[in-house]
Amino acid sequence: MTAVRVFGGDRLDVVDHYGRQPAELTVLATDxxxxxxxxxxxxxxxxxHLxxxxxxxGYAAARILSLLSDHHVHQQDSTATRLFDGPSPAGARVSFAVDADAVVLVAAPAAAMDLTGPEPNPPSEVRVExxxxxxxxxxxRELPxxxxxxxxxxxxxxxxxxxxxxxxxxxxxxxxVAGQQCSDFLAFDARALGDGAEFGLDATTTRTIGGGAYPRPGLFGKFFDSRARPLVEVVRDxxxxxxxxALACTAKYYADLGYPGHVNCTDNFNATLSRFGVQPRRGWPALNLFYNTAFDAQHQLVSDEPWSRPGDYVLLRACSDLVCASSACPDDIDAANGWLPTDIHVRVYDSTxxxxxAVGHRLTPDSEPVLTxxxxxxxxxxxxxxxFTExxxxxxxxxxxxxxxxxxYWAxxxxxxxxxLSALRKFEVLGPDAEELLQATLTRDVRRLSRGQVVYSAMCTEAGGVVDDCTVLRLGDNNFRFIGGDPYDGIWLRTQAERLGLGQVWIKDSSDHMHxxxxxxxxxxxxxxxxxxxxPGQPALRDLGWFRxxxxxxxxxxGPPLLVSRTGYTGELGYELWIHPNDAETLWDRVWEAGQAYGLAPLGLEALELLRVESGLVAAGHEFDEQTDPFEAGIGFTVPLKSKxxxxxxxxxxxxxxxxxxxxLVGLRLDGNEVxxxxxxxxIGRSQVGVVTSGIRSPVLGAGIALCRIAVQxxxxxxxVEVGKLDGHRKRLAATVTTVPFYDPDKIRPRS
Incomplete structure (x- = not known):
C-alpha cells in the first residue's frame, strides 16, 4: 500500500503495469x-488487515493507520473502490480527476500463487501516477x-x-534529501576520545582487512580504526x-583551483568537532558517501556526478559508542554534488x-531500488x-x-x-499469445515443446548477443514458465510483446512466490x-525423464504441492524442487531428514562453481553477455537455424x-598448480588470441582447468597456449587446449 497526497485540479492514474492484478483505492478527504x-x-x-x-x-502500517485516525475512519469499517477485477491487460489504466485536496491510499491485494492451478497468477505491483x-x-520534498x-x-x-x-x-x-549530494562521514571511538586519544576511521586498515582495492560502503562493509577495531558496519546501501x-574537500583544494576562501568540509568538521576535543586538521580522510569516484584503466582517480537519487540512503550500525560527524558537501565547482549542493538528513534508531x-538494485534507470x-x-x-553473498x-x-x-563438491x-537456488528468476508467461511471444524471442523452437517438457534456450538481441540463457517449462497450451538468471528478463519479454503487438500475453514475475x-x-x-x-496423469519421480x-x-x-524438474547445474543426476515459500522450510526439513541416510550435504556457490566449470556449463558475465553470441559462448546447440x-x-x-x-569456447588444462x-x-607468443572466462582447480582432475573464448584458428x-598473469607478459602459465566438458563429456551421469 502507498499513500499519495493530491490537490484540487490534479489527475490521478492507477496503472496495472503487468496485468491481472486487482487494486483498491481509498480516499481520505473532508469532501x-x-x-x-x-x-x-x-x-x-x-x-x-494492516x-x-x-x-x-509494522511501522509503515502504523503510519497508514494514523492517517485513517486523522480522518476519523475506523480500520475495520474502511472501504475502497475496486479496480482491475478480472483479466485486465498489462498496462491497463484508470484515471480520476481530483476536485479537492485529499490523501489517496492505493493497495495491491495479494493471495498466494497456486502452483498447481491451470493458470498460475502471481500477485504483482501497480503504479500510481x-x-x-x-x-x-x-x-x-518528502523524505522516505x-x-x-x-x-x-x-x-x-x-x-x-x-x-x-x-x-x-x-x-x-x-x-x-534531493539526490546527487556527497556527505562525508567521520566516526571516533567515544571512550578513547574521552581519555584524550583519537581513534577514527582509518582507510589503510580498512582496506587491508577488507581485502579490496579501496574500502567502500556496500556488501560486507565494515570500517576500522588504526587499532583494527571495527567502528561501523554497513547494514544497507x-x-x-x-x-x-579520499580527503573531505579542503581549503587548499579550492584555493588551488582559484577559489580562495571557499567553504569546505574539512573546516566545517574542525568547527563542529571542537566541542569533543578533536584536534583540527588540514584535511580529513572521510567515508565520502554518495561521492562517485573510480579508478580508470590507467589507475587514475576520476569522479563524476553521484548516482544517488532523492531519498537514497546508507544505514550504518555503530560497533561501539561513537562521536560522529556528517557533512553536506559545499562543492559547487565540479560534478561532485551534481553542481548544486543540497541537504543531508540523519536519523538514529535504537539498537533493539x-x-x-541489503543493497539496492535498479532494473531500469527510472525504477525504484529493490533491496536484497x-x-x-x-x-x-x-x-x-x-x-552468505549477495x-x-x-x-x-x-x-x-x-x-x-x-x-x-565431493558430496x-x-x-x-x-x-x-531461489535467486533464479521465474516468470509466468500466460495467454493465447504466449507461445508466439516465446517463439519470437527464444532461439529454440518452442512450438515443439510438449506439456511436461523443459527446454534450454538462449534469448538474444538483434545483433545476436545473448541477453540471458534460460529454461522454459510448458504447463499447458497457453501456459509457460520462463526461468532465467536475470531479473531484467521479464522487462525484455514485455518489451518484445509490445513491439510485436501481442496484447493477449501476460508476463508475471513469480520469483517471490516460488522458491x-x-x-x-x-x-x-x-x-x-x-x-x-x-x-494420476503425472509420471512417478523414478520414471521422470531428463528435462521433464x-x-x-x-x-x-x-502434502504441500510442488513441481519437480529433472534439471540441474552440476553435471550430475539431479532434480530441482519448486515450492511456494510458505512450504519451503517443510520441504528443506524433509529433504534434510531423508538425506542423512544417503550422506546428504549442503552445497554453496563456491562448490557449485567447481561443479559447473568441470561440466562445461556457462554463466552470465563469464561465458556470455550481450556482446557474445551463443556460438562463441559454447551453447550453439540452442540455435537450430535449420529446423526452426x-x-x-x-x-x-x-x-x-x-x-x-x-x-x-574451448577448455584449457594448465600445466602447473596455479589457477x-x-x-x-x-x-601464443606475443599475440593475445583469447581470454579466460572461468577458471578453477578441478578436484576430480587434480589440475587447473579453465573455459576460454579463443580465436577459431x-x-x-x-x-x-599461455595464460598471462600480472600484465600478461611478466608471468605466463602454460596450458593446452582441450574439448569441453572436462567431466563426463557425453553427459551420461545426468541422463542416467
Whole structure:
C-alpha cells in the first residue's frame, strides 16, 4: 500500500503495469467527492488487515493507520473502490480527476500463487501516477518514511556539517534529501576520545582487512580504526556507488583551483568537532558517501556526478559508542554534488531494532531500488553458515560451516547435495499469445515443446548477443514458465510483446512466490523417491525423464504441492524442487531428514562453481553477455537455424555469425598448480588470441582447468597456449587446449 497526497485540479492514474492484478483505492478527504468517479462500495481488504508493529512493515502500517485516525475512519469499517477485477491487460489504466485536496491510499491485494492451478497468477505491483495541475506549486520534498521510530533526527543544511553521539549498536541512517549530494562521514571511538586519544576511521586498515582495492560502503562493509577495531558496519546501501576514502574537500583544494576562501568540509568538521576535543586538521580522510569516484584503466582517480537519487540512503550500525560527524558537501565547482549542493538528513534508531541487510538494485534507470532479500530457506541455511553473498538480489550461501567447498563438491559428485537456488528468476508467461511471444524471442523452437517438457534456450538481441540463457517449462497450451538468471528478463519479454503487438500475453514475475532447491548427485533419485507423490496423469519421480517435470505433492496427496524438474547445474543426476515459500522450510526439513541416510550435504556457490566449470556449463558475465553470441559462448546447440524456420530476435545476425565465426569456447588444462581467473589473457607468443572466462582447480582432475573464448584458428585440441598473469607478459602459465566438458563429456551421469 502507498499513500499519495493530491490537490484540487490534479489527475490521478492507477496503472496495472503487468496485468491481472486487482487494486483498491481509498480516499481520505473532508469532501467525500474529492476524487471524481470513485465508488467506495467494497471492503478495503488490505487496510483492514494492516497490523502495526516494531519492524519496518509494522511501522509503515502504523503510519497508514494514523492517517485513517486523522480522518476519523475506523480500520475495520474502511472501504475502497475496486479496480482491475478480472483479466485486465498489462498496462491497463484508470484515471480520476481530483476536485479537492485529499490523501489517496492505493493497495495491491495479494493471495498466494497456486502452483498447481491451470493458470498460475502471481500477485504483482501497480503504479500510481499523479499529474499536477500546477507543477510549480511549492512542495516540501518528502523524505522516505522512517524505517522505525527514530531516537532522534537532524537536518544537515547544505554546505555545513554536524557532529553527534551514537551509542553502541544504534543505527545511523544518512539520507540524500534531493539526490546527487556527497556527505562525508567521520566516526571516533567515544571512550578513547574521552581519555584524550583519537581513534577514527582509518582507510589503510580498512582496506587491508577488507581485502579490496579501496574500502567502500556496500556488501560486507565494515570500517576500522588504526587499532583494527571495527567502528561501523554497513547494514544497507541503496546506491552502491561511493568514494575511495579520499580527503573531505579542503581549503587548499579550492584555493588551488582559484577559489580562495571557499567553504569546505574539512573546516566545517574542525568547527563542529571542537566541542569533543578533536584536534583540527588540514584535511580529513572521510567515508565520502554518495561521492562517485573510480579508478580508470590507467589507475587514475576520476569522479563524476553521484548516482544517488532523492531519498537514497546508507544505514550504518555503530560497533561501539561513537562521536560522529556528517557533512553536506559545499562543492559547487565540479560534478561532485551534481553542481548544486543540497541537504543531508540523519536519523538514529535504537539498537533493539532489526533491519535486514541489503543493497539496492535498479532494473531500469527510472525504477525504484529493490533491496536484497532472504530466500524462504534462509532460516535453515542460516543455521548452517553465516557465509552468505549477495546474488542477483538475494542472499545465498557461499559455503557451509563444518563442510567447506571441497567436501560439498565431493558430496555432489559421489552422493547427494542440496542447494538453495531461489535467486533464479521465474516468470509466468500466460495467454493465447504466449507461445508466439516465446517463439519470437527464444532461439529454440518452442512450438515443439510438449506439456511436461523443459527446454534450454538462449534469448538474444538483434545483433545476436545473448541477453540471458534460460529454461522454459510448458504447463499447458497457453501456459509457460520462463526461468532465467536475470531479473531484467521479464522487462525484455514485455518489451518484445509490445513491439510485436501481442496484447493477449501476460508476463508475471513469480520469483517471490516460488522458491526452489536443487537436489543433485548420484543418490538424488533414491532420496526423492521417498518424498515425492505423483497423482494420476503425472509420471512417478523414478520414471521422470531428463528435462521433464512433474507436478506432485510432498509426502502424499495431502502434502504441500510442488513441481519437480529433472534439471540441474552440476553435471550430475539431479532434480530441482519448486515450492511456494510458505512450504519451503517443510520441504528443506524433509529433504534434510531423508538425506542423512544417503550422506546428504549442503552445497554453496563456491562448490557449485567447481561443479559447473568441470561440466562445461556457462554463466552470465563469464561465458556470455550481450556482446557474445551463443556460438562463441559454447551453447550453439540452442540455435537450430535449420529446423526452426520461424523468425526470432537475432536470427539474421546469428546466420551471419555462424557462417563467419571468429571465436569459440574451448577448455584449457594448465600445466602447473596455479589457477587461471576470469579475464586473464591467453597468448601464443606475443599475440593475445583469447581470454579466460572461468577458471578453477578441478578436484576430480587434480589440475587447473579453465573455459576460454579463443580465436577459431587455435581451437584444435592439443594447441599449446599461455595464460598471462600480472600484465600478461611478466608471468605466463602454460596450458593446452582441450574439448569441453572436462567431466563426463557425453553427459551420461545426468541422463542416467
Amino acid at each position: 467525500p467527492r474529492a476524487v471524481v468517479g470513485t465508488r467506495p462500495d467494497a471492503p478495503a481488504t488490505v487496510l483492514r 497490523i502495526p508493529g516494531p519492524d519496518e512493515n 499523479v499529474h499536477r495541475a500546477d507543477p510549480r506549486r511549492p512542495q516540501v 518514511a522512517p524505517l522505525a521510530e527514530p531516537l532522534w533526527e537532524t537536518r544537515v543544511d547544505a554546505a555545513t556539517a554536524s557532529s553527534y553521539e551514537v551509542g553502541a549498536g544504534q543505527f545511523i541512517q544518512i539520507i540524500d 541503496t546506491v552502491g556507488r561511493h568514494d575511495t576514502f 531494532r532489526r533491519f535486514s541487510v 532479500k532472504p530466500t524462504a530457506f534462509a532460516n535453515r541455511t542460516g543455521a548452517l553458515t553465516s557465509n 546474488y542477483k538480489g538475494y542472499w545465498l550461501p557461499n559455503s557451509f560451516d563444518n563442510h567447506g567447498p571441497h567436501q560439498e 555432489c559428485r559421489e552422493r547427494v547435495a542440496v542447494m538453495d 526452489n532447491l536443487a537436489v543433485q548427485g548420484p543418490s538424488s533419485r533414491e532420496l526423492l523417491c521417498e518424498l515425492i507423490w505423483s497423482p 517435470f512433474l507436478i506432485g505433492r510432498l509426502d502424499g496427496p495431502e 524456420s520461424d523468425d526470432f530476435v537475432g536470427r539474421d545476425a546469428l546466420i551471419e555469425r555462424k557462417a563467419h565465426p571468429q571465436r569459440a 587461471a581467473a576470469h579475464g586473464d589473457c591467453v597468448h 587455435y581451437t584444435a585440441p592439443g594447441t599449446r
